Amino acid sequence: MAVATTSLLFSAFSAYTFESANNQVLTEWVRFLSVPLEITIDGLSLLVSVVVSFLVMLVVIYSLAYIKGGYGRYYSLILLFAGSMLGLVMAGNLIQFYFFWELVGICSALLIAFWHDREAARKAGMKAFVVTRIGDASLLVAIFIAYSVLGVTSFTGLLNGLNKFSSNYLMIFGTLVFIGAMGKSAQVPLHGWLPDAMEGPTTVSALIHAATMVNAGVYLIIRLAPLYGSSVFLSYLVLSIGLLSVFVGGLGALGADDIKRVLAYSTISQLGLMFTAIGLGSASSATYHLLSQGLFKALGFLSAGAIIETLGTRNMNAMGGLWKSMKLTYLGFLLSVLAMSGLPPLVGFWSKESILSAAGGGVISYVIILSSVLTSLYSFRALIKVFHGKPNFSSTPHDPHLSMALPILILAISVVIGSAFLSSQHLVNFVSFLPYTAYIISFGIVVLGILPDWLAFQLYPLRFASAVTNNSVLKSFKNFLLGGLGFDGIYRSIGNAFNSFSNLVARIQTGILGYNVGLLFAALLLILLLTAVGVL
């Protein structure tokens, strides 16, 4: 299996042989819709597909030790996912994009429910499928709105024809596409599936729910960035949903006790930051953050997986003091946290700085800095709770075996040198341009994150815990955060509404023949009446 995946990686690398902005049509797939099956290679798709293949390879190697049982199902779904993800990234038209978009959704849902003995896993799979499909439905309608106006579904044709849209249609089209992206990329209010998706194996969370599939929405919006730049309404929409998600995700991560949920909420927050960047008109910095987030978040998940495997729990309250016994995992998680908080010179720093520079010193940049403090706060909270403080377990933890350790090591290295690897030219220009205050601010953010966490969870953990339990306001705030800011309640009430509609329909279904025949005659009478009145 690993071999198969490696060959995937090489196939993506071989794409380097293409000239840039190449578009190879494999077959006239659906002539009726004039949709070809094609491979579009340009800078963006190449970059993303290389990162996807790289991560798939690492995760498959990691899985060799991590996944026990159900191999056929697991690896076939993972590889189907990898193929679909590449198909999605290299799609040159929206229909092909949608086809693979749906396929990755299926793989994601079935993999979330991989450990299907647990009811929570089954429910999470269904929740992910339904919530993302709400976005998908909206995307489908959007595709055909574009098709009805322009007669094309290709990305290039669409962007060339933007001026043919009336402003209303442009707004509707852009909004519908964005709702689609919100579903896949877990943006508020369609984000609730992602924390629950953590019921799946950690490898799946690392690959699909942190580094690749959830980026598909951002990728779509980056592809259509000129569309969002052309309308003030659309760019504000993307910006505001992005910023909202940054804070909802950040607060959720601050409240979560499950190490994977912390990472999941953090993903929501980071994805929100990417949308913020697009809303600010800087698609390139969003791309940059997409790639760097993929690396450091995958690293975080894989390190967390090593802990979960050895301790058998995801609850951070049952961890602590692990740094002595799990040195490699500690290094991995530490680098992930530092990169997430934006410490120079790790990948997270460069991508965050490029977003900050896109904000250009306005109000938004202060909001982004504030969000970075929040990021730093929740990530160091996790780090200190897990690796420092007093151990709260009885077993003897140890670093993982080679096939799990190796991917962690490789990812740790790429988090450090990743920026140079990803776009060295861009980086050189950027470094010379960056003012020294940027470094100071970044250090400040990290320190602002570490200090309160160190006080609360390392030096005075008991006093902090009792303060939270005794103060009713703090306690209810903590529960509010722990409950994911009450969004699940909203989902539940929507579900209940459908339930009562369903009951209503069931009431029509009496099964009494006279009643049914009565309906037939009522319909007939209605038609006669409508004709008599002259409506028909």
Next chain:
Amino acid sequence: MTIFVVTLTEILFTSSALCLAADFLAKKVGIYRQYLVGLIASLGVMISLVTMLSNWKDYLGRSMISQPVSSPFSSLYISNNFTLFVIFLVLVISFTVSIYSTFWLRSDSNVGPFYALLLLLTCSLVGVASAGDFLTLFLFWEGMSLSSYGLVSFRKSFDITLEASLKYFFIVGLGSLIALFGISLMYSLVGSLELDSLKNLPLGDPIAILGLTMTFLGFGAEAALAPLHTWLPDVYSAASTPVAAMISGAVTGMGVFGPIKILQPIISSDASGVPVNFKLLLAIIGLATMLIGNLGGLYQTNLRRMLGYSTIAQTGYFVSALSTFSLLGLVAAVFAIWNHGILKSNFFALTGSVEEGYEGGELNRLRGAGRKNKGLGVLFVLSSLGMMGSPPFGLFWSEILIVESLVMAGGLFIALGAAVAFNMVISIGYYYRVINTVVFEEPQNEVSTLKLRQLSASVALLTISLIAGILPQLFLNLIT
């Protein structure tokens, strides 16, 4: 010139009679009755299928009319891309069902009448699909309904079956009556029974629209359009599995294809004269039907009833596509009828193969069945995904086409297109539950071991659907 569809009906009718004769003889022998008669029935359908496939190419892209018997009313058959495509669906399903039934029937059941009715139903379906005038259409339509009643009430020792078939008989029979009245109204205006002459229908005349609406309503009873849908969940849960597969896959689809045949001449000549209110009426019926289907299915505990509601929802999608009165809408509806027919009869075949061990199709009793038997589990997952309209299955493309036809129609239809797209999300609510319950949950009941042959029907139909999903153009070529 006699077109080959006429030959098809003759082959099928003859095989139907042969089945009765063979059953009479086999009774003397006593053993293997179901296999012997089943073989004859399958052979009959297979010969039709081969005839169909070998002639199809010559008829592709041409619209032909044939009059094998001259009569004052004219008795016409018509052959065009749509009819051939739907006949293909009917024959594929009928072939699968007739083979599948040999596993399902026992040697002491009424084997002869069963197969005779099955072939009579197939013959009538082919006739309805290829009818060229109202008289032929109506005769075959009645033949279709009558053989369906017979098949539905086949397990006549069960009260629930009798009740369901009685309901079916009343509602669909009354529907035919209303349709007949509608037809006569249109006849009074056009002066000809030929479907093709409907292009001269004066659409501005309220009588014409009344005639169209009544025909739609009448035929719609067979298709389970709201509010005439109430018989369908009962029949699906009471009928035996092969019959349910046949009715859900072919008969219900034909209930929509009947109206399509009537609309086709109008749409292909000039649909601009169709009053907006009539389009709106169809759109509202479509919307109501899909909502009732999906919401009704959402909390069903019986798998068969759930599948029934899902069929109602799908009918709603078909009618929505029709309400655009565009060629694209017609293509979308026909392709959707085809894809849905294949997948839904597959689902019933699958349900039937587990019911031997579980009985009655209660979803809770099927808990974990797919975990004990991996092959069954995979089939359940694939079938459910297919019915949700996920790639790479045929229904994915037909639902895309339906949404496309609606959005392209512009105006309020865009909202209807969005409604269709979001209704597909609701349908996930119950189909994903099937995956969760049947495949993922802990097994609770003892599972009787399944025989491989019972799953073969499902495998065959799923393969067709997969081909349609990966290479949709292969099939779209046949209808465009």
